[in-house]
Amino acid sequence: MNSVHLYLTKSLKSMGTSERKAKEREEIKSLILNAAKKLFVKKGIDQVTIRKIAEDIEYSVGTVYVYFKDKNDILHELHTQGFGQLGGAMRILNSVSDPMERLKALGRVYLEFAMDNPDMYDLMFNMRAPMEFLDSMHKEEWNEGKATFDVLLNNVQQCMERGHFDGHQLEPLSFVIWSTVHGMCSLHISQRVKGVNLDNPETMMEKAYEEFVALIDKK
Amino acid sequence: MNSVHLYLTKSLKSMGTSERKAKEREEIKSLILNAAKKLFVKKGIDQVTIRKIAEDIEYSVGTVYVYFKDKNDILHELHTQGFGQLGGAMRILNSVSDPMERLKALGRVYLEFAMDNPDMYDLMFNMRAPMEFLDSMHKEEWNEGKATFDVLLNNVQQCMERGHFDGHQLEPLSFVIWSTVHGMCSLHISQRVKGVNLDNPETMMEKAYEEFVALIDKK
């Protein structure tokens, strides 16, 4: 009687039970992730420690490691949730028919997301943790980033189809556009704007975005 | 006999000694910083620990804290050294007379610096440590960043004086230009480019910079 036989017998005879178990597993995973996110938004990323998560959900530290491989795993999950949020905000702009207008609005939504959720943005686009998790899983692809970049890519393509960005190359141009807005967000979040400018940083961000719009609007 | 009197007497009678002491202090500070930088470039930023620095220079951990307030202090010093290096590379471009050509070359130098010294770039423009040190010293100004941004600012101004960037505002435009190149560097260093693109990331960076140049070249 080998283990495979045992497993098969069991899976046949107790399907209902194992399904419930799987649900319970997901519930505890959510419990952990919600606690992590709570600490995350309230106290900042470096206050997210395994011990504090465990304390919050009233489980032991060891339990967290039953449900997640390591801390990078947790941070990667949070990063994925962040992309869900950003993706949702971006999807609303599908109603904007003019691709150029949609592109500009897309940038604003992106910027707003970054400024409203600085720690989440940092996790999604700057921190090593989520990428290290992918590496450890031997996953080559960064699906979340890819999907988001594709939205931009399609948008820029539609702009080009309507005669904008003549002489430009789709992919590198899209990457430059992403870089510009990401750079603004990144510098703002890492406190580099206030250090350089005497104005209030938010004002600078607003003015700068207008300059960006003026740049991409040129024929 | 109060302490002020004691200090004055001493400083008069042993100027040579205290000067030597001050030099010795600077030497040990350099010793610490060089060890820190060695670990930094060889093993990456998170391998720079006080214990490893102390071990490397064959002093105790406590000694490091005699010469530096905390770890942020050390990282801030390294960050300043990085700006010295970047500033030196940028200064070479003073020989380029055409401001528009100089601006494009400036961007390339900046990009090259970031790709050749990713950890240093991260420290200078992304990490919290150097800014936290400034905060703890109650310093409002980020001199290194300001000086570097000023180089860009002057350059853009000269471009505008020669008729480029018509209708744009100097400061916000300069900030957008900085953001674009910084964004490219940042995404590259945080491994977000390879995740999104199938091309080799370096090729993407090169193509993207050409798109950037094309954008700012428009009349």
Next chain:
DNA sequence: AATATAAATGAACACTGTTCATTATTCCAA
């Protein structure tokens, strides 16, 4: 030589992520 000043030390503290043998609980078949 005695004393005042400065420098160097390293144990100790409070944290961190992670592991894993041990304990507790749940489940199913006989």
Next chain:
DNA sequence: TTGGAATAATGAACAGTGTTCATTTATATT
């Protein structure tokens, strides 16, 4: 109902981190 197997939860222990500070050692001045 009960014995045993599978699963889940535990928390002490480990190796690391930055930081502090009473104590020791060395240097300089009187």
